[in-house]
Amino acid sequence: MKALIRVFPLVLAGLLLCVAIGAAQGGGKAVVWQAGDVKWTPSPAMKGLSIAPLWGDPSKGAYGALKKVAAGTEFGWHTHSFDQKVVGISGTFDFQAEGDTVKELGPGAYTMVPAGVKHTAKCRAGSDCLYFEEQPGMSDYKPATMAAKPPAKKKMKKM
Numbered sequence: 001m002k003a004l005i006r007v008f009p010l011v012l013a014g015l016l017l018c019v020a021i022g023a024a025q026g027g028g029k030a031v032v033w034q035a036g037d038v039k040w041t042p043s044p045a046m047k048g049l050s051i052a053p054l055w056g057d058p059s060k061g062a063y064g065a066l067k068k069v070a071a072g073t074e075f076g077w078h079t080h081s082f083d084q085k086v087v088g089i090s091g092t093f094d095f096q097a098e099g100d101t102v103k104e105l106g107p108g109a110y111t112m113v114p115a116g117v118k119h120t121a122k123c124r125a126g127s128d129c130l131y132f133e134e135q136p137g138m139s140d141y142k143p144a145t146m147a148a149k150p151p152a153k154k155k156m157k158k159m
Contacts, residue, residue: 038066045141048073058139065139068130069123077120077144082137084113091129095121098146118144 043049048070056063071091077098088109095111096102098118105111113119123129133139 040068043067045139046073046075058135061138062136063139064132064134066130067133068128071123071128072125073129074122075120075141077118077146079116079118079142079144080113080135081140081142082115082135084111084115085134086111086113087132089130089132091127092124093121093129093131094124095119118146 038052038054040050040052043051050068051058052066052068054064054066056065058065066089069091088105088107090107093105093109094102095105096119097113
């Protein structure tokens with residue numbers, strides 16, 4: 001009983017702190033947007049890409065955002081400074097990470113690309129691609145080149 005009396009104030013203080021932090025972060029109100037309320041802006045990083053931040057500021061730090069890419073848009077090989085998590089919503093991407101084969105990613109597909117990993121993607125022709133993206137730091141696009149494969153070794157003929 002004495003232990004409970006000593007621990008209870010600490011537990012209560014911890015719970016109150018968690019509630020206070022949650023209220024400060026969320027303002028104590030639910031955020032609900034209908035599709036028409038989402039604000040889309042063209043991305044300065046790439047032609048054919050539009051972004052709708054849901055939280056955070058992609059130009060300054062951590063964020064979650066919807067991104068829309070015109071059908072046929074190719075991203076080219078690139079990397080990011082932070083891990084990137086993506087969930088496909090509509091359309092189909094051809095996605096490839098360095099050293100891996102091309103994967104077809106449609107609605108519901110998930111990718112997590114670690115910071116610095118070279119990868120490329122293309123939104124297939126036929127329909128635009130819409131996806132959700134989250135990063136723990138600001139959004140960036142660093143063009144990358146693929147290392148040339150070394151020439152195949154010639155077999156020596158035995159004499």
